Amino acid sequence: MCMAEPSLVHRMTKRCWYLAVVAAVLTSAAAVPLRVDAETGAEAWLRYSALGPQAAKSYDRLPARTVALGDSAVVRTAQQELTRGVAQMLGRTLSAGAGSPSENSVILGTLAELHSLTPTLNPPQELRADGYWLKSSRVRGFDCLVVTASTDRGVLYGVFALLSKIARAESIAALAEVQQPYAPIRWVNQWDNLNGRIERGYGGPSIFFADGRVRDDLSRAGQYARLLASIGINGCTINNVNADLGILDDAMITQTRRIADAFRPWGVQLALSVDLSSPKAIDGLDTFDPLDPRVAEWWRKKVDEIYRQIPDFGGFVVKADSEGRLGPSTYGRNHADAANVIARALKPHGGVVFYRAFVYNHHLDWHDLKNDRAKAAFDNFHPLDGAFDDNAIVQIKNGPIDFQVREPVSPLFGGLRRTNEAIELQITQEYTGQQKHLCFLVPMWKEVLDFDMHLDGNTTPVKHLVAGRVSHRPTGGFVGVANVGMDTNWMGSPLAMANLYGFGRLAWDPGLSAETIVDEWTRLTFGSDPLAVQTINAMQLSSWHVYESYTGPLGAGTLTNITGNHYDPGPESSEENGWGQWHRADRAGIGMDRTVATGTAFVGQYPPAVQKLYEAMAECPDNMLLFFHHVPYTYALHSGKTVVQHVYDSHYEGAEHAADFVAEWKPLEGHIDEERYRDTLARLQYQAGEAVVWRDAICNWIYRLSGVPDAKGRVGRGPRQ
Numbered sequence: 001m002c003m004a005e006p007s008l009v010h011r012m013t014k015r016c017w018y019l020a021v022v023a024a025v026l027t028s029a030a031a032v033p034l035r036v037d038a039e040t041g042a043e044a045w046l047r048y049s050a051l052g053p054q055a056a057k058s059y060d061r062l063p064a065r066t067v068a069l070g071d072s073a074v075v076r077t078a079q080q081e082l083t084r085g086v087a088q089m090l091g092r093t094l095s096a097g098a099g100s101p102s103e104n105s106v107i108l109g110t111l112a113e114l115h116s117l118t119p120t121l122n123p124p125q126e127l128r129a130d131g132y133w134l135k136s137s138r139v140r141g142f143d144c145l146v147v148t149a150s151t152d153r154g155v156l157y158g159v160f161a162l163l164s165k166i167a168r169a170e171s172i173a174a175l176a177e178v179q180q181p182y183a184p185i186r187w188v189n190q191w192d193n194l195n196g197r198i199e200r201g202y203g204g205p206s207i208f209f210a211d212g213r214v215r216d217d218l219s220r221a222g223q224y225a226r227l228l229a230s231i232g233i234n235g236c237t238i239n240n241v242n243a244d245l246g247i248l249d250d251a252m253i254t255q256t257r258r259i260a261d262a263f264r265p266w267g268v269q270l271a272l273s274v275d276l277s278s279p280k281a282i283d284g285l286d287t288f289d290p291l292d293p294r295v296a297e298w299w300r301k302k303v304d305e306i307y308r309q310i311p312d313f314g315g316f317v318v319k320a321d322s323e324g325r326l327g328p329s330t331y332g333r334n335h336a337d338a339a340n341v342i343a344r345a346l347k348p349h350g351g352v353v354f355y356r357a358f359v360y361n362h363h364l365d366w367h368d369l370k371n372d373r374a375k376a377a378f379d380n381f382h383p384l385d386g387a388f389d390d391n392a393i394v395q396i397k398n399g400p401i402d403f404q405v406r407e408p409v410s411p412l413f414g415g416l417r418r419t420n421e422a423i424e425l426q427i428t429q430e431y432t433g434q435q436k437h438l439c440f441l442v443p444m445w446k447e448v449l450d451f452d453m454h455l456d457g458n459t460t461p462v463k464h465l466v467a468g469r470v471s472h473r474p475t476g477g478f479v480g481v482a483n484v485g486m487d488t489n490w491m492g493s494p495l496a497m498a499n500l501y502g503f504g505r506l507a508w509d510p511g512l513s514a515e516t517i518v519d520e521w522t523r524l525t526f527g528s529d530p531l532a533v534q535t536i537n538a539m540q541l542s543s544w545h546v547y548e549s550y551t552g553p554l555g556a557g558t559l560t561n562i563t564g565n566h567y568d569p570g571p572e573s574s575e576e577n578g579w580g581q582w583h584r585a586d587r588a589g590i591g592m593d594r595t596v597a598t599g600t601a602f603v604g605q606y607p608p609a610v611q612k613l614y615e616a617m618a619e620c621p622d623n624m625l626l627f628f629h630h631v632p633y634t635y636a637l638h639s640g641k642t643v644v645q646h647v648y649d650s651h652y653e654g655a656e657h658a659a660d661f662v663a664e665w666k667p668l669e670g671h672i673d674e675e676r677y678r679d680t681l682a683r684l685q686y687q688a689g690e691a692v693v694w695r696d697a698i699c700n701w702i703y704r705l706s707g708v709p710d711a712k713g714r715v716g717r718g719p720r721q
């Protein structure tokens, strides 16, 4: 999205530039005294730091030999990873073997292979695909530690789990643990362009592409796959959803094959984003009508060619009829027609198509108070329920708008009963501070995943729906937009990596608490110094609310610069354009009336029990009020405060909390490595300055509109414009 920025934004960005320069100076100062063994963040949560002698001693009984069963490349990777991790953490060299154990060993292999060795050793429950079992057991007369799974990928996941336990000094004596993935789909999307730039990427250029080609050196792609595998992610779409037509050129397929080769040892399937108009645009057919047999034939041949080169290819992601992309509407066809023509080409090979529900009209008439972009996904896809093939998955953003700091869950999760779903979460912080602000998103994602849709009066949290647990759809799960780049620490900010880690852990087990996830991540990433763990955990866990409080409280929606960088404050940019991210603030009040009674009727897209939560102003939770209702500035919240006073207070408190982060971080000097200490300090100082910019911009804006001064005398001393 790019349009001229309003004047307020210009004034704001001047100040941001100043802060950016200060931060850049601080950051580069932090980068100067790098030692040879400097902590770069490249290893992320897989640092495998040496344990102290005392801690290492408790792993003395870990067998000195690994035995790999079968001839799977992924199991070999698992064996090598275990050897590497144990060498680094415990200073011990494991010997590697295959076949039957001849001494106490760590046995690595699928259940089928294990049974050829010891037919009666069985996990206490059936293992789903990629689930694993860690079991201490006597095998052929030796004390063994068995890492087994129904798939070779599961064996690799089991090894990563074992190494994570050691890194966090957890006991591995007498292991008997089954871990199962919650859903089969656990994918990331990268929005990389073939020219090497990444749409909404804040960690440097693409690790896959440069100058219109696949990079010669793909070592980062392999390292990325290792990181992904360590948190159970099994697929990666490597290019922008706004797909370059060139991605399906035969020459490009030959190149992307090299990326698939880099992923394969880690059990990560490669997938591509494709443009629906490809048959016409690339190969000169006179149509891309999904119901035209020539188009179906084109997709079939193209897909056959891809599988010839990449036998474990995962499938496609499609963005159509959205934000200027061509789609089935060109021929009066629907989204199921479009998804199915591609799904049928993929089906014989076992591939899937993710069809994005992010379909809306970005030329909506803003004068019409009944218009509402939030309704678009449900309106477009609910009528098509049951029309999608069983290897098509409708990929739905968590909220009905677009990755804002707070949105209600998309009603479409409850609107498809006979269609595969996947939830799309945004790991890259497009609207949540672009990795310059600390914003740990796991608490937000958990609220979404745990949200009960009350379908048919039953308990039906969103996580059940996307995993196909309710209507027993064949597949479904989780997709995260990651956008890592060539920056050594992947996402630009060491602390932002907690979001990638957290996404993977939640996709594996959405029942994990945010506290557990962040504690694992901090210990793996920074070590177990108690002050460091306590401080970093607490900062991460509070950071989403802090960011929300100085950017967009009460569910107001986009107060950021929506027509420009999606980062600076720019509340005026939301209104009076067709993008539809309106907050409807005027002199009388603020918020979108989305009620059935008087508004856009978006609320009516939810099941009845959820409608009850939002329809009546008096019932609506404060943190969603402005998403669902247009209220006077002096409307009293459940908290007793008026809306406008809440906005003032929240922004002042938020800015203070952002400043507190700096004070909380400083005592960590000497408790963690100097590089990441200084890098993060500079970022937090910058964030504290930016929070003040946000505070003043939003408070002054709402004061100018409302004319209501701040009861605490901080805002409103200047003239109302």
Ligand code: GCU
Pocket (backbone or CB within 6 Å): 001, 199, 200, 241, 242, 319, 358, 402, 430
């Ligand atoms: C957002 C984002 C775009 C992206 C789009 C999408 O609007 O700003 O860059 O293309 O989402 O998810 O398709």
